[in-house]
Amino acid sequence: MSQPTPADLAARVRDGDLRFHELEDHADADAAAAARRLLVAEATDADLDPLGEYAFDAAAVHGSNIENTLGGVQVPVGVAGPVTVDGGAGTAERYLPLATTEGALVASINRGCSVVEDAGGATARVTKSGMTRAPVFQVAGVAEAEALVAWLRDNVPALREAAESTTSHGELLDVTPYVVGNNVFCRFRYDTKDAMGMNMATIATREACDVIEAETDASLVALSGNLCSDKKPAAINAVEGRGRSVVADATVPRETVEERLHTTPEAIAEINTRKNLVGSAKAGALGFNAHVANAVAAMFLATGQDEAQVVEGANAITTAETTADGDLYVSVSLASLEVGTVGGGTKLPTQQASLEILGVAGGGDPAGSNADALAESIAVCALAGELSLLAALGSRHLSSAHAELGR
Ligand SMILES: CC(C)(COP(=O)([O-])OP(=O)([O-])OC[C@H]1O[C@@H](n2cnc3c(N)ncnc32)[C@H](O)[C@@H]1OP(=O)([O-])[O-])[C@@H](O)C(=O)NCCC(=O)NCCSC(=O)C[C@@](C)(O)CC(=O)[O-]
Ligand SMILES: NC(=O)C1=CN([C@@H]2O[C@H](COP(=O)(O)OP(=O)(O)OC[C@H]3O[C@@H](n4cnc5c(N)ncnc54)[C@H](OP(=O)(O)O)[C@@H]3O)[C@@H](O)[C@H]2O)C=CC1
Incomplete structure (x- = not known):
């Protein structure tokens, strides 16, 4: 039987014969997307032809990455580096792929990378790892809440x-209860290996909730009770971590700071204190940094991470100080970087290509090592960005750089 054309499909939707979101059941995925573009263009007068330029397999993304597919959005990808990352998951010279439309960003991170490379590279380590899901249960009152907390303490093996x-990959690490009146939040934490793990943790926690409901008087109110805490700014992630907690640092010789960054270690340290620490404190910020979100967002988009989790990824503190030898020590600590090299958007071809640039596509050996290496690369990218922007503020080049490269 011949495939219906996009025009046929669109006509059948107009006639009420087909539903807009079920077109893939009646035609191949590319034709279904083209039919939607016709219908939406008709309704809005928008030119949707550019959305029809995409490099992924529409059938592969339908139902696992997207619904009501219209097409794809293109974001330019640049590259910074190479920069040597001495990480817990291995030492390698890495190129960093960055998807962004902010002029001057790649240039800045590239400058940071080249300065860090001149200084011998950066060190990075994942210091804590675990994806969380925290269902909320209702209990009768405080006495029952305490009983549930005690039950949880004794029954982690059953959960x-x-x-x-x-x-087959996920491992439950621990369950931490939090009581608020007649609400008990159980924060489940999993080692999700190379997966970011939010689907994995959610599905696994659902199963554990059945055990809690069967064995106690608690009643599940919501599988996510917001103490997880996913895709919202939250102090719990900054303190306890979520995904990977990862730290990167480097020591840059004074001459390099002066010659390549046109400023001094003292100026960078002072700007960091007054801006990133004092300014952020006064602003009531969770992130005590200059623009870690820039590095996280650009690498997330390039490598197929869940872009909404930039919220947690930007939960970072930057430090800068002058060493006893007069050099510059700089570090960035990301408390809650949620990344994976399998699952989610990582399987799309352009995102796979970026993961391959980093040498971390797919599952690692041992499992989890590729996601660790990705986290360490993003942390070094953030370090390079912090160093370059702090320097640009020190040399008073921020506005001129953006006037030249950013408009
Ligand atoms: C723009 C620079 C790098 C010039 O910096 P420069 O030192 O004048 O540049 P240069 O021509 O001497 O080159 C130095 C190095 O920079 C790199 N570089 C230089 N140009 C390019 C380029 N076109 N493409 C790629 N790489 C480039 C490259 O590594 C080069 O080394 P080389 O390879 O020549 O030996 C500098 O002024 C800079 O980094 N400015 C800061 C810009 C920045 O960090 N913007 C971040 C976004 S701002 C924002 O979004 C957040 C904000 C600011 O609101 C947050 C807050 O509140 O703080
Ligand atoms: N459900 C939710 O509440 C939320 C979902 N998301 C979405 O969840 C998705 C990410 O979830 P995530 O669980 O990471 O991915 P997927 O749901 O895509 O699952 C990835 C699966 O890959 C398998 N796998 C194969 N090799 C490995 C390996 N080396 N390490 C780990 N797992 C491996 C695992 O199977 P197995 O488990 O069988 O071992 C794992 O469950 C994203 O699309 C994101 O947008 C985001 C936020 C909330």
Whole structure:
């Protein structure tokens, strides 16, 4: 049987014969997307032809990455580096792929990378790892809440057995209860290996919740109770971590700071204190940094991460100080970087290509090492960005750089 054309499909939607979101059941995915573009263009007068230029397989993304596919958005990708990352997941010279439309950003991170490279590279380590999901249960009152907390303490093996029955990779690390009146939040934390793990943790926690409801008087109100805390600014992630907590640092010789960054270690340290620490404190910020979100967002987009989790990824503190030898020590600590090299958007071809640039596509050996290496690369990218922007503020080049490269 011949495939219906996009025009046929669009006509059948107009006639009420087909539903807009079920076109893939009646035609191939590219034709379905083209039919939607016709219908939306008709309704809005927008020119949707550019959305029809995409490099992924529409059938592969339908139902696992997107619904009501219209097409694709293109974001330019640049590259910074190479920069040597001495990481817990291995030492390598890495090029950093960055998807952005902010002029001067790649130039800045590239400058930071070249300065860090001149200084011998950066060190990075994942210091804590675990994806969380925190369902909220209702109990009768405080006495029952305390009983549930005690039950949880004694029954982690049963919860682990239930949760891990849903995954061959995920491991339940711990369950931390928080009581608020007659609400008990159980923060489940998993080692999700190379997956960012939010689907994995959610599916596993659902299974564990059945055990809690069967064995106690608690009643599940919501599988996510917001103490997880996913895609919202939250102090719990800054303190306890979520995904990977990762730290990167470098020591840059004074001459390099002066010659390549046109400023001094003292000026960078002072700007960091007054801007990133004092300014952020006064602003009531969670992130005590200059623009870690820039590095995180650009690498997230390039490598197929969940872009909404830039919220947690920007939860970072930058430090800068002059060493006893008069050089510059600079560090960035990202408390909650949620990344994966399998699952989600990582399987799309352009995103795969970026993961391949970094040498971390797919599952690692051992499992989890590729996601660790990705986290360490993003942390070094953020370090390079912080160093370059702090320097630009020190040399008073921020506005001229953006006037030249950013408009
Ligand atoms: C623009 C620079 C780098 C010039 O900096 P420069 O030192 O005058 O440049 P240069 O021509 O001497 O080159 C130095 C190095 O920079 C790199 N570089 C230089 N140009 C390019 C380029 N076109 N493409 C790629 N790489 C470039 C490259 O590594 C080069 O080394 P080389 O390879 O020549 O040996 C500098 O002025 C700079 O970094 N400015 C800061 C810009 C910045 O960081 N913007 C971040 C975004 S701002 C924002 O979004 C957040 C904000 C600011 O609101 C947050 C806050 O409140 O703080
Ligand atoms: N459900 C939710 O509430 C939320 C979902 N998301 C979305 O979740 C998706 C990410 O979830 P995530 O669980 O990471 O991905 P997926 O749901 O895509 O699952 C990835 C699967 O890959 C398998 N796998 C194969 N090799 C490995 C390996 N080396 N390490 C780990 N797992 C491996 C695992 O299977 P197995 O488990 O069988 O071992 C794992 O469950 C994104 O699309 C994101 O946007 C985001 C926020 C909330």
